[in-house]
Amino acid sequence: MTTTTLAGPRATAPARRKAAVLHAEWTKLTTLRSLWTTPLIGVLLTVGIAYAVNDAYGATDTSLTEDPSIGIYYGLNFGQVAAACFGILLIGQEYNAGTIRTSLTAVPARGRLFGAKLLLGGGIGLLAGLLSTAGSYLAAGATVDLALDSPATVRSIVAGVLYHPLLVILCLGATTMLRNLTAAMGLLSPMVFLGTTVLAAVPGVREAAQFLPDRAGQYALRHQDTAGIHYGHWTGLLIMALWAGAAAYGGLRSLRRHDA
Numbered sequence: 001m002t003t004t005t006l007a008g009p010r011a012t013a014p015a016r017r018k019a020a021v022l023h024a025e026w027t028k029l030t031t032l033r034s035l036w037t038t039p040l041i042g043v044l045l046t047v048g049i050a051y052a053v054n055d056a057y058g059a060t061d062t063s064l065t066e067d068p069s070i071g072i073y074y075g076l077n078f079g080q081v082a083a084a085c086f087g088i089l090l091i092g093q094e095y096n097a098g099t100i101r102t103s104l105t106a107v108p109a110r111g112r113l114f115g116a117k118l119l120l121g122g123g124i125g126l127l128a129g130l131l132s133t134a135g136s137y138l139a140a141g142a143t144v145d146l147a148l149d150s151p152a153t154v155r156s157i158v159a160g161v162l163y164h165p166l167l168v169i170l171c172l173g174a175t176t177m178l179r180n181l182t183a184a185m186g187l188l189s190p191m192v193f194l195g196t197t198v199l200a201a202v203p204g205v206r207e208a209a210q211f212l213p214d215r216a217g218q219y220a221l222r223h224q225d226t227a228g229i230h231y232g233h234w235t236g237l238l239i240m241a242l243w244a245g246a247a248a249y250g251g252l253r254s255l256r257r258h259d260a
Contacts, residue, residue: 025116039128042082047135049075067224068144087171092181125165133160152223159220166244173247213243
């Protein structure tokens with residue numbers, strides 16, 4: 001006499017629950033205009049400004065010819081603000097509207113909910129990074145002589161693609177720890193757009209500022225070495241990844257330990 005096992009259906013139940021959470025988060029992302037338009041604006045800003053800068057100065061500005069990455073990623077100075085806002089809005093708007101309580105009621109497993117947000121946020125950020133980097137290199141290619149097979153260019157492209165998802169994850173994790181949309185916007189957006197640049201110009205703080213996430217990540221984009229930076233280009237990308245990982249871990253701990 002044979003017996004029938006029910007292990008198969010039971011084993012697929014967790015996978016189905018994860019898929020359901022992902023689908024719910026995807027529905028939020030695609031139906032809320034502030035969410036899906038933000039990374040799109042970031043891509044358009046990054047590529048558009050890169051095209052404008054290279055068209056106007058690419059053939060005459062010596063800084064752009066000595067290190068083409070300056071012109072290629074010039075638009076990232078503005079586009080990264082959209083990436084940061086996207087990461088903030090992924091969970092910050094739920095805290096702001098109070099709908100985080102509904103989300104946590106529907107998905108009691110908080111790690112699963114946070115993981116779905118990380119996965120979708122990182123995935124959209126990766127797509128934005130691919131489009132922004134490809135568009136920026138195409139914009140610069142008409143005015144700057146680029147060797148796409150050189151190690152520096154390959155590394156810069158990889159860093160450019162990964163910069164966006166790492167920044168999204170960093171801001172998502174930090175916002176979850178703050179549990180407040182206004183505080184996150186007021187702290188993270190100015191810091192990304194202006195704060196670390198200002199800190200890097202202060203003599204007494206310059207040494208420490210080079211280890212901030214966006215400074216380290218942007219150094220990984222450079223084709224040439226920069227005076228005063230005490231680590232390699234790949235190390236810069238690793239530093240940013242460590243910041244993003246720490247923020248994600250902190251966000252998960254905060255979500256699990258605090259009530260909505």
